[in-house]
Amino acid sequence: MxxxxxxxxxxxxxxxxxxxxxxxxxxxxxxxxxxxxxxxxxxxxxxxxxxxxxxxxxxxxxxxxxxxxxxxxxxxxxxxxxxxxxxxxxxxxxxxxxxxxxxxxxxxxxxxxxxxxxxxxxxxxxxxxxxxxxxxxxxxxxxxxxxxxxxxxxxxxxxxxxxxxxxxxxxxxxxxxxxxxxxxxxxxxxxxxxxxxxxxxxxxxxxxxxxxxxxxxxxxxxxxxxxxxxxxxxxxxxxxxxxxxxxxxxxxxxxxxxxxxxxxxxxxGGHAPVLVFPDTDARRAAAICAQGKFRNGGQVCIAASRFLVHESVADQFTEVFVEETRKLRLGDGRDPATDVGPLTTAGRRAAIAGLVEDAVALGATLEHGGGAPEEYETGYYFTPTVLTGVRADMRVMQEEPFGPIAPIATFATFDEAVSIANATPYGLGGFVFTDDLTTAFRASEELEVGMVGVNHLTIATAEAPFGGVKRSGxxxxxxxxxxxxxxxxxxxxxxxxxxx
Structure with missing residues (x-):
């Protein structure tokens, strides 16, 4: 080196x-x-x-x-x-x-x-x-x-x-x-x-x-x-x-x-929703989500991939999420300082670029990233990307992204959040951030998924069953x-x- x-x-x-x-x-x-x-x-x-x-x-x-x-x-x-x-x-x-x-x-x-x-x-x-x-x-x-x-x-x-x-x-x-x-x-x-x-x-x-x-x-x-x-x-x-x-x-x-x-x-495949309710610490939730979302370059079937945030805390969540994303260091995985390595294939990088282009063309706001970093002449790198103002008709909200792209949308009520979360054919995993026990139970039971994480994203472990419902298998x-x-x-x- x-x-x-x-x-x-x-x-x-x-x-x-x-x-x-x-x-x-x-x-x-x-x-x-x-x-x-x-x-x-x-x-x-x-x-x-x-x-x-x-x-x-x-x-x-x-x-x-x-x-x-x-x-x-x-x-x-x-x-x-x-x-x-x-x-x-x-x-x-x-x-x-x-x-x-x-x-x-x-x-x-x-x-x-x-x-x-x-x-x-x-x-x-x-x-x-x-x-x-x-x-x-x-x-x-x-x-x-x-x-x-x-x-x-x-x-x-x-x-x-x-x-x-x-x-x-x-x-x-x-x-x-x-x-x-x-x-x-x-x-x-x-x-x-x-x-x-x-x-x-x-x-x-x-x-x-x-x-x-x-x-x-x-x-x-x-x-x-x-x-x-x-x-x-x-x-x-x-x-x-x-x-x-x-x-x-x-x-x-x-x-x-x-x-x-x-x-x-x-x-x-999966397209895991993350429901962030107003009774949680939105800034802490955002830090956890930003750190977890881009693990393995977002190439994770159970990765948090749709962030649904209550409108009253959306600004706080987005501010911290973007701030934490900017801190992530892109580079060769052999470098101990690297947080996010390259995508595994050129095809994966092209697919992510297509999702970003579609969302921006339909009115989403690019808060960070959006393409390949200029400093790398070789390697399948893609800068961790954050989008706001996303809608249900955008591809990034319907297709499994499987890459370093984080769309953030808002909701007003519990029922609206669950409805958006369940409005895809996928049902692998879902995540809930709340400090209210009733909300935690209701959301985890109403999400149409095989696995739910409450207040964290790292739920895969040998001693627990891993799998999905609907088209997730x-x-x-x-x-x-x-x-x-x-x-x-x-x-x-x-x-x-x-x-x-």
Whole structure:
């Protein structure tokens, strides 16, 4: 790293080869190239330089992964709950032991600041720790029959091999949310690493080796998303499909899964409203919201993305929100002083610019930001942006922004706030700022979302269920509920001889 003025400059966006995981497919416990040798570059979004290139799996590669998962399932489903728990605990320990390296890999491929990357890595380890315990708590039950000679047993058994797909914005945590409960339940899994940021997922293959996971239980492939998803989901081997991604991709994959009557869990997009009521400290709420909104460059499915503020405190809220936003430092995620890194792709930056242009053209006021910073000649940077005077007919209020853009609107009554908040097809998360207990309960109950945070934005945690309603999907990840989608219920009716 060299320094020019006050802003650190990095010579390039590459990394020592021993930092990155193997740029290979991981199938049946073995690292291998694709069958035809094709690859796709992985880019550092801060510098637009190539880090490495990962294989594009062929149909035969995918068939091999499916065969490995089928064999792995036969072995893993018979492992005791205690053995599965031990393996998951080893997973968590191996991740924590190498957290700094994992964080650097994530920052290099995805762009977020190192501190945020490290936090995500440790949160991923938490998933494995949590499900190490849940593996031993998959309970069935016995039920008395109509007569003394009948015994009714209810068992929960692993659903079978899983095909898992996760987005690039949290390339470690989103994948961990799928691998951990699948392994805890006794399932094998084929994970398609997000092609934009695949290395963090490939690191889990390294961990599988260290944790001495049986071959075939965890398989990681890279490739063209549409080709891989179609091939895996169509296979009779796969019994369950799990996706974290956009609504359009979720609709497509759910349709493919329906053709084979496969179980699905879909954690899809969101457009989380933040309701700021007049009984709260608006200035404190604004500081919390500004600091939380731009985490990971706003590329967060549950990110606060529509700020609905009571008209009596809107000026205070906006003043502090803009002030806090101006303090945020944009830069390469490897710089410890960076608060907001680049967006992960050029397409994401273009999409955000389009939302800003639409809002301003329709009368919104640009309070801060609005475009790419002039000081960066390379990298997918976009200045954290604040808009006021937004209306419901603007795209930024209807489409998932998934970037560093914060629209602020006002409301006059409780009912109006809830009505605006629920007026989108999304229902992932919502947030409420109030010091009144009645308002907190009413708002959290009336918001049409799967998760609500009251007086804070950091609600995702391993021990709580994560998921949405409406077009934001179905199923839950995390908490004791997270393992449900990886099990099936079997009922056994047993007639005892000689009894009536």
């Amino acid at each position: 060299t320094t020019t003025g006050e802003r650190p400059q990095f010579s390039d966006g590459t990394a020592p080869k021993d930092v990155l995981p193997p740029s290979l497919l991981f199938i049946d416990g073995t690292w291998r190239e694709s069958g035809d040798g094709r690859t796709r570059a992985v880019e550092n979004p801060a510098t637009e330089t190539e880090l490495t290139a990962v294989p594009l799996a062929t149909a035969q590669d995918l068939d091999d992964a499916l065969a490995a998962a089928a064999a792995g399932f036969r072995r893993w489903r018979t492992a005791s709950a205690w053995d599965r728990s031990d393996a998951l605990r080893r997973f968590a320990q191996a991740i924590r032991a190498d957290a700094d390296r994992f964080a650097l890999v994530m920052t290099l491929e995805q762009g977020k600041p190192l501190a945020q990357s490290r936090g995500e890595v440790l949160a991923s380890a938490d998933q494995f720790d949590w499900y190490a315990d849940e593996a031993r708590r998959i309970y069935g039950r016995s039920v008395d029959g109509h007569d003394t000679g009948t015994r009714i047993l209810v068992r929960r058994e692993p659903i079978g091999p899983v095909a898992a797909f996760a987005a690039w914005n949290f390339p470690s945590l989103l994948t961990a949310r799928k691998i951990a409960p699948a392994l805890a339940a006794g399932c094998s899994i084929v994970v398609m690493a997000p092609i934009e940021a695949p290395l963090s997922t490939l690191l889990f293959a390294e961990v599988a080796e260290k944790a001495e996971l049986p071959a075939g239980v965890l398989n990681v492939v890279t490739g063209e998303p549409a080709d891989v998803s179609r091939h895996l989901i169509a296979s009779d081997v796969i019994r369950k499909v799990s996706l974290t991604g956009s609504v359009p991709v979720g609709v497509q994959l759910a349709g493919l899964a329906a053709q084979g009557m496969k179980a699905t869990s879909m954690e899809l 179905h199923g839950r990840e995390g908490g004791s509920e997270g393992i449900d989608g990886y099990t099936v219920t079997k009922y056994v009716s047993m007639r005892l001889g000689g009894l009536s």
